[in-house]
Amino acid sequence: MLIDFHTHIFPEAIAERSIAALEAGIRREQGADYRKGEALTCRPATLEGLLQSMTRSHVDKSICLPIATKPSQTATINRYAESVRSERALSFGTVHPADPEAEQVLDDLKQRGFRGIKLHLQFQQYDIDSPEVLNILKKCEQLGLLVVFHAGADIGLPPPVYTSPQKIRHALDFVRGDNLIAAHLGGWAQWDDVEACLVGTPVYLDTAYIAQFLAPEQCRRIIRSHGAEKILFGSDSPWEDPADTLRYLESLNLTAEEMALITHQNALRLLGA
Numbered sequence: 001m002l003i004d005f006h007t008h009i010f011p012e013a014i015a016e017r018s019i020a021a022l023e024a025g026i027r028r029e030q031g032a033d034y035r036k037g038e039a040l041t042c043r044p045a046t047l048e049g050l051l052q053s054m055t056r057s058h059v060d061k062s063i064c065l066p067i068a069t070k071p072s073q074t075a076t077i078n079r080y081a082e083s084v085r086s087e088r089a090l091s092f093g094t095v096h097p098a099d100p101e102a103e104q105v106l107d108d109l110k111q112r113g114f115r116g117i118k119l120h121l122q123f124q125q126y127d128i129d130s131p132e133v134l135n136i137l138k139k140c141e142q143l144g145l146l147v148v149f150h151a152g153a154d155i156g157l158p159p160p161v162y163t164s165p166q167k168i169r170h171a172l173d174f175v176r177g178d179n180l181i182a183a184h185l186g187g188w189a190q191w192d193d194v195e196a197c198l199v200g201t202p203v204y205l206d207t208a209y210i211a212q213f214l215a216p217e218q219c220r221r222i223i224r225s226h227g228a229e230k231i232l233f234g235s236d237s238p239w240e241d242p243a244d245t246l247r248y249l250e251s252l253n254l255t256a257e258e259m260a261l262i263t264h265q266n267a268l269r270l271l272g273a
C-alpha cells in the first residue's frame, strides 16, 4: 500500500495559471534555464490529473495540501478542500497566520471533519516560532489537527527562510510536536541543519521533493537516526512524480519494515484509519 502525504491540486479553472505562476517564481530564483523544457509529469495539477498519476504510480491514497497566501482566500480554499474527500484523495484545510479569526477557522475545520491543515510560511511570511504561528500550532494540538508545513528554503521564493530547522526546533519549546509534519525531510536544502537540530525530536518528516537534491547517503542517515516511525512518504506532486519518489526511497536499501512504516503504516496511524 502506498499513501502520498504531500500533493497539490487546484480547481480546474485556475490550475494551469497557478502552476505557470509558480514556475515563473522558480525561474526567477534559479535562472531562466532552470529545468527548461522538462514537463511536469503529473499535469494537469487538478484532482483528475492527480487521480490519473496515482493510478500510473500505484498510489492508493493522496493527501492534498492547499495554501492560502492571503487571509481573504481562506474560506474559498477550504470550501474547495472540503469537496476533495474520498477513498483515494483527501484534502487538508488552510489557515493564514495574519487572519485575526485563525482560531475560529481551525475550530470550523475541526467541526467539518478535516484531519489537518497545511502552512506554507515562505508564502505567508511568518516565522514558525512567531506568536501568530505558535497560536495556530497550540490550537491544532488542542484540537488534534495535524499540521503539515513547508520546511527549509523554497526553490521559487527568496530568503529569509521562515521555517528553518533552527526555528522549528525553537517552536518545539512551546508545543509537543507529535502532530507536526515538516515537509522536505525537515528543511529543503538545509539537511545539515536538520541533522543538527531536528533529528530525534517528535516531529514527523516527509520525503517530498528531495529525490533530485539530497544525496541518498544523507537521506538514509537522517531516516535511520530520526526513526522510520516518524517518516512519511510524500512526493510533492505535481512537482515530483510519486514513482520517482518511490524509486529514490527504494535506492536507500532500508528494511522492509522501515519501508512499510514510511509508505503507509505511519500515515494510516496519523489519519486514524
Ligand SMILES: [Zn+2]
Binding pocket: 006, 008, 183, 208, 236
Ligand atoms: Zn509542496
